[in-house]
Each structure stands twice: as structure tokens, then as C-alpha cells.
Amino acid sequence: MSTRTPAACGWLTATVLARVTLTASCVVAGRVDRTPEWFEAVGRGKIVTMKRGLWAAGAAAAAVAAVAVRDLTQRRHALLRNFPVIGHGRYLIEAIGPELRQYVVAANDEERPFTRDQRRWVYASAKKENNYFGFGTDNDIEFTAGYPIIKHRTFGRAVPRSHPEAGYEASVPCAKVLGAARGRAKAFRPGSVVNISGMSFGSLSGAAVEALNRGAAIAGCLQNTGEGALSPHHRHGGELVFQIGTSYFGCRDEQGRFDLARLKDVVAANPIRALEIKLSQGAKPSLGGLLPGAKVSAEIAATRGIPQGVDCVSPSRHAEFSDTDSLLDWVELLAAETGLPVGIKSAVGDLDFWDELTTLMATTGRGVDFVTIDGGEGGTGAAPMIFSDSVSLPFQVGFARVYRLFAERDLHEKVVFIGAGKLGLPDNAIVAFALGCDMVNVAREAMLAIGCIQAQKCHTDTCPTGVATQNKWLTRGLDPGLKSVRAANYVKTLRRDLLKVAEACGVEHPGLIETSSVEILDGRTTATPLDRVYDYQPGWGLPSKADQEAVIALMLDEPQGGSAPPSP
Numbered sequence: 001m002s003t004r005t006p007a008a009c010g011w012l013t014a015t016v017l018a019r020v021t022l023t024a025s026c027v028v029a030g031r032v033d034r035t036p037e038w039f040e041a042v043g044r045g046k047i048v049t050m051k052r053g054l055w056a057a058g059a060a061a062a063a064v065a066a067v068a069v070r071d072l073t074q075r076r077h078a079l080l081r082n083f084p085v086i087g088h089g090r091y092l093i094e095a096i097g098p099e100l101r102q103y104v105v106a107a108n109d110e111e112r113p114f115t116r117d118q119r120r121w122v123y124a125s126a127k128k129e130n131n132y133f134g135f136g137t138d139n140d141i142e143f144t145a146g147y148p149i150i151k152h153r154t155f156g157r158a159v160p161r162s163h164p165e166a167g168y169e170a171s172v173p174c175a176k177v178l179g180a181a182r183g184r185a186k187a188f189r190p191g192s193v194v195n196i197s198g199m200s201f202g203s204l205s206g207a208a209v210e211a212l213n214r215g216a217a218i219a220g221c222l223q224n225t226g227e228g229a230l231s232p233h234h235r236h237g238g239e240l241v242f243q244i245g246t247s248y249f250g251c252r253d254e255q256g257r258f259d260l261a262r263l264k265d266v267v268a269a270n271p272i273r274a275l276e277i278k279l280s281q282g283a284k285p286s287l288g289g290l291l292p293g294a295k296v297s298a299e300i301a302a303t304r305g306i307p308q309g310v311d312c313v314s315p316s317r318h319a320e321f322s323d324t325d326s327l328l329d330w331v332e333l334l335a336a337e338t339g340l341p342v343g344i345k346s347a348v349g350d351l352d353f354w355d356e357l358t359t360l361m362a363t364t365g366r367g368v369d370f371v372t373i374d375g376g377e378g379g380t381g382a383a384p385m386i387f388s389d390s391v392s393l394p395f396q397v398g399f400a401r402v403y404r405l406f407a408e409r410d411l412h413e414k415v416v417f418i419g420a421g422k423l424g425l426p427d428n429a430i431v432a433f434a435l436g437c438d439m440v441n442v443a444r445e446a447m448l449a450i451g452c453i454q455a456q457k458c459h460t461d462t463c464p465t466g467v468a469t470q471n472k473w474l475t476r477g478l479d480p481g482l483k484s485v486r487a488a489n490y491v492k493t494l495r496r497d498l499l500k501v502a503e504a505c506g507v508e509h510p511g512l513i514e515t516s517s518v519e520i521l522d523g524r525t526t527a528t529p530l531d532r533v534y535d536y537q538p539g540w541g542l543p544s545k546a547d548q549e550a551v552i553a554l555m556l557d558e559p560q561g562g563s564a565p566p567s568p
């Protein structure tokens, strides 16, 4: 019986074949300068290569056999037990499904949270490339119920600028002075109606936070820190709203209790223009923040004062107040101690809280300077599916309910309203302004601007673009200098589009767009005006007369229209 293994037999066959081939080619070529030794040497090289190939094939076969044995003997996955080796293909395809759909399968208006068209608009705007669309809309506007239509005016007070670049550098400040109504010492008029929403250092990489902060400085807008404290990455020139979450990161003592002295130190040392108390977030209302252990790097741990590598779960409620009354006391305390405007951020569910808040504000003289409403369609770094999908109202419905309560108590002109929840897209933002928003916050759209590809792996620390990960290798790919310009370009483009649409509606500023300028299609034949959809009274959704005049005066230094002078 032969003792040769299959590999040895293969090697022998290959050697013989190689020699035959060599001799033949020597004869055919008739090359006298190439000696048999030369061919011998070349042949040896080829044989070495072939031997390596055979070894590699053998090793691969052994690996496949090992996987097959493992699959057949494990009990956790029936699919792999029944279909060893090839069953893994299903898991691979599931893992890269979002990317496959995104690049190969999805149509322009499919995909959530952001369609391909919406992402294309953000990407092109961020790169300052041509963000126009050709041939006409591919949205099914004739048949889509709920589709908002903005009604332009043939002759209005304001005339839209026509050049594509016009309005790009225009400043579009908030129509209200934040904190003025309550006489806060450091009340100010925010310079931009579009600002960067709270996203903590932790959920985002340091490079992403830095890119957004630098971008905010270039675009002249505010960056909200999110609830993960203020890190060195927030200190690149952009002005800040400091968010206070239930863990009091950045303003807590060693026991995790709120520490007013620390808050005042942070405020004194940084360009913080306002404080936002986070009550809840649209994507996970009633739950505290969650930073998976994989993302709790040494730097995050140091910034937040928590152990490295362990899930960081914030409490679902604040310890400093326990009801609406004590919340208002705390708001007044923070405002008095820091001089800053103080607001709350919340998703909208049950209205009892808002009813009580507006009643107490109307009767006790205490109050918040701003209210940020986050829609249930809003984003998160990580949340349970049921909370993201089904808890809290979508932005328009929730915002309108809250605004109505403020308006019924005549408080709507004394509070700055900020909206969030896919409002970084011009059409959504215009509806928000018409409903009474004074500013919009953008989170995921800003992430798209700095490179996010909507891979939806933010909760795993494997974000391929370095935006939402603490993995050093992955964040290395994100250049904060380059991406800061993209973030700023995106914010400026959105502002410009909002301004142009406002002018198309005949007004000088997005905050002056009336509810009567928007209708919601009911299908093919009818549409309902926005004020009727949300049961608004005449005049609701607008700033006070004095604020309107002030902001019109600020906008009028911008050129209007672009027409030649009338003929003589």
C-alpha cells in the first residue's frame, strides 16, 4: 500500500507536469541562450509557488471542515446545524443588509430614517456641490395623504433671492431674544435659527464632536453638548448649550449628586450661552441615557467620572426635582446662579405635565426660557426598539399640542420654541416654523454632513465612518478640520433654503411663515390648512409684534429679489 498522502501525490504530479512543460517550451522556443539549468531554476520557482498554493488550499479545506464540524455539533443555531458552513451566508447578508439595500436595492424615496434623496441633499449641501434635482419631483405628491404643501405668494412683502448662492452667507438669527422675557442677566439673540442638537461625547467620537464644534463656529450656530458633559472636544470655538441630564455629568460630585459650584465653574470657563435640562428624548422617552460599555473608553470614563468599559445607564428621573413645581424652582435657581437662560428638552406623551407647567408659569411668575420638543421620530445613540418605534408622539403632533397650551395661557410669545426630529430637512423645518418653532436643532442630519452613511450601527462601537464610535482605528478616518467645513456648509445651506422659502411665502424670515402658508394634502383632491389640522387660533405660531418688527429690521439689510431696476 502506498504511503503517499494526497498532497504528496499532487506535488509529484505537478513536478512531472512542470518538467514536461519546461522541456516543451524549450523546444518550441528554440532558445539556445536559455540553458537547461535556467529552466531548472524557473521550474523550481514555479513548483515552490504551486506547493504553496496546495498548502493554502489544504489549509482552507481544513478550516471549512472545522467550521462544518463546529456547526454540526453546536446547538444554539438550528440553521447552522441543518446547513453547516453555507448557513453563515445568511448571517453575513443580514449584517450587511442595510448597506446592500442602500447601494443596490432602495429607490430614491425608500429607506428610513432618511431616504436616499434626503441623504443626497445633505451630502451635496455639505460638500457645497450641486444639490439641485433634475426633471421634477419623484415624490408621489398627488396621492400621498399627509404631504405638506407650502403656498408661495405672487406678490409678498419679501422677494426671494434668485441666484443659487444668494443668501448662503446671510445670517438668519432667532426672531426672539432668548431669556429676555424673563429678564435673565445673560439673555441673547441666537445668531442662527438652525443649531446642532445634543449628542454626547461618548455616543459620538471625539473627532465628530470636534468637527461639529468647529463647524458651529464657522456657521455661527450653537452646539448642544448632550448629556455626556463638556469635553475638550467641545472647545474649538463653537458656542455651547450645556445639557444637564439625570446623571449630572460635568456638574456632579464624587457621589454623583448635582453640584452647583461645579456647574458655575464649567459655565465660567466655557462659551456656554444657555442651560438645557433634559427631561426626555423622543427616541427613548422615560428612559435615561445609555452608553454601551464598548463605547466607555478611558477618556469617556474620565470625562464623565464613571468606570471604563461598563454600560453607563443614566437614571430615568432627576434627583433635584420630583414634580413640575420643584422643576420650576430648580430652573429659577440655575438661572439666578448662572445668569443664563434655562430651558427644558422633552418628548411629548401625556399632556398633564405641560398643562401644569403652563398653569404654574401663568400664575406663579416662574418659568422656563425655552422649550425643546423632540419628536418620537428623533434619533439616539442606543435605545430599545419599542421606545424608538412607539413611545412618544411624532414631532408635529406633539409640538402642536404643547404649543396650544402655551398659547391658550398667553405664554407663547414669552418662550423660545425649539424643535427636533428630522427637522434638518427644509420641508419638515418649514412646517415646524409655521407651527411656532423659533429654531430647529439638527442631530442625525449633521452626522450625515460629517460622513455618516446611515449604517445604523451607532450602538455597537463599530461605526464605519468614525462618527459614533470610540474605536481609535475607526475615528482616525474622520478628519475634524475637513468635516467641520462640511457641517458648516450644511447648516448654511439649510438656513439659505429656509430663507428662500420664507421669501417665497412673502415674508422676511422663516419664523414669520404663517400657518396659512402650509396645507396638508388629504389625497388627490383635497387639502387642509395647517391651522385647521392642528386647531390653531389666528396669529398663533408667530412671535410678538415687537419681535416681528425687530427681526424684519435685522433681515432688511439683505438684498431682495435680484431683478433689474424697472424700465423708465
Ligand SMILES: Cc1cc2nc3c(=O)[nH]c(=O)nc-3n(C[C@H](O)[C@H](O)[C@H](O)COP(=O)(O)O)c2cc1C
Pocket (backbone or CB within 6 Å): 197, 198, 199, 200, 203, 204, 225, 226, 227, 228, 243, 278, 280, 281, 282, 289, 345, 374, 375, 377, 378, 379, 380, 381, 420, 421, 422, 423, 424, 441, 442, 443, 444, 445, 458, 468
Ligand atoms: C448619536 C445620538 C446621540 C444623541 N444624544 C443625545 C443626548 O445626549 N441628549 C439629548 O437630549 N438628545 C440626544 N440625541 C437626540 C438628538 O439630540 C435629537 O433630539 C434627535 O436625534 C432628533 O433630531 P434629528 O432627527 O435631527 O436626529 C442623540 C441623537 C443621536 C443620533
Ligand code: SF4
Pocket (backbone or CB within 6 Å): 447, 451, 452, 453, 454, 455, 456, 457, 458, 459, 462, 463, 464, 465, 466, 467, 468
Ligand atoms: S455611519 Fe456611524 S453614525 Fe452613521 S448610522 Fe452608521 S454607525 Fe451610526
